[in-house]
Amino acid sequence: MIEDFKLHSHTAPAEPLISIVVPVYNEEDSVGHFAAAIRTVIAESWPTGETAPRFEIVFVDDGSCDATAAIVRAMCRVDRTIRLISLSRNFGKEAALSAGLRAATGDAVIPMDVDLQDPPELIRPMIDKWQAGAQIVNAKRIDRLQDSFLKRTTSRMFYKTINALAEHPIAVDVGDFRLLDRAAVAVLNEMTERCRFNKGLFSWIGFRTETVEYARPARQAGSTKWGVSRLVALALDGITASTTFPLRVWTMVGAIISLAAFAYAAFLIAYTIISGADTPGYASIMVAVLFLGGLNLFSVGLMGEYVGRIAVQVRGRPLYVVAETVGF
Structure with missing residues (x-):
């Protein structure tokens, strides 16, 4: 059955190599x-007679506890276009990506989710662009009908919030699924952030960008690994990695409140001197x-959120640890 996983590959050097990067857990x-x-x-x-690009699939096993790595390892043995990177433990999707x-060696790289909610049918239109x-080439979702009402609502809130604060807004309803030219990948690989928010990095680097649209299908197998706590952590990483505006906001809020407090203190002093009466008001003081x-x-x-991320960055630990590579 493993033979069913084999991909058609071409060896002509003139054909571009496309790397499909798939984090899995x-x-x-x-x-x-x-x-x-x-x-x-x-x-x-690419029908018979039409020259197709060469492809490689790079699975990144993010410390799986099941047989994921073993299955991909077996696939590598029968298909030289499939590769495996096994991380030493679960470092998170951003690090795995x-x-x-x-590790990808392609002239262009396409990150994809393994659940097939990123439609493979978009690969050809993305490569054409x-x-x-x-x-x-960004892949933009034109509807979120497969998501729950809560997820749709929180997603809209997240994009509105981060794009209102970020110095470089991110594309709305565009996930990690996109095509990246080798020049863009080279810039991303030079970035040293330890608290990664790849969507923000993708928008920060610039480059000429096109978009393809699609309706996201239902997940084909398995279950999502993104719980509420991980989504909240990703949102915080996204905001803190994209802007320092929240810090500036609280500087302004603090300045305004301080001025108001000084003005009110001056009023109390003047009132006490003129009227000679203490101003009672336990409730107002407590408020x-x-x-x-x-x-x-x-x-x-x-x-503290920013300081914590500064501490992580200053430690200089690797973003991930590779335990094994197969097929490279």
């Missing part, structure tokens, strides 16, 4: 379906103390 039920789907789509997209981008001159205390705690927590 506990996806033993999905990797075979993915490889077979890619093989079928390539055969259908970075590992795949660094790339060969026409685009250096980045002021709690309000200012809450602002202080919130602003300290916000600064």
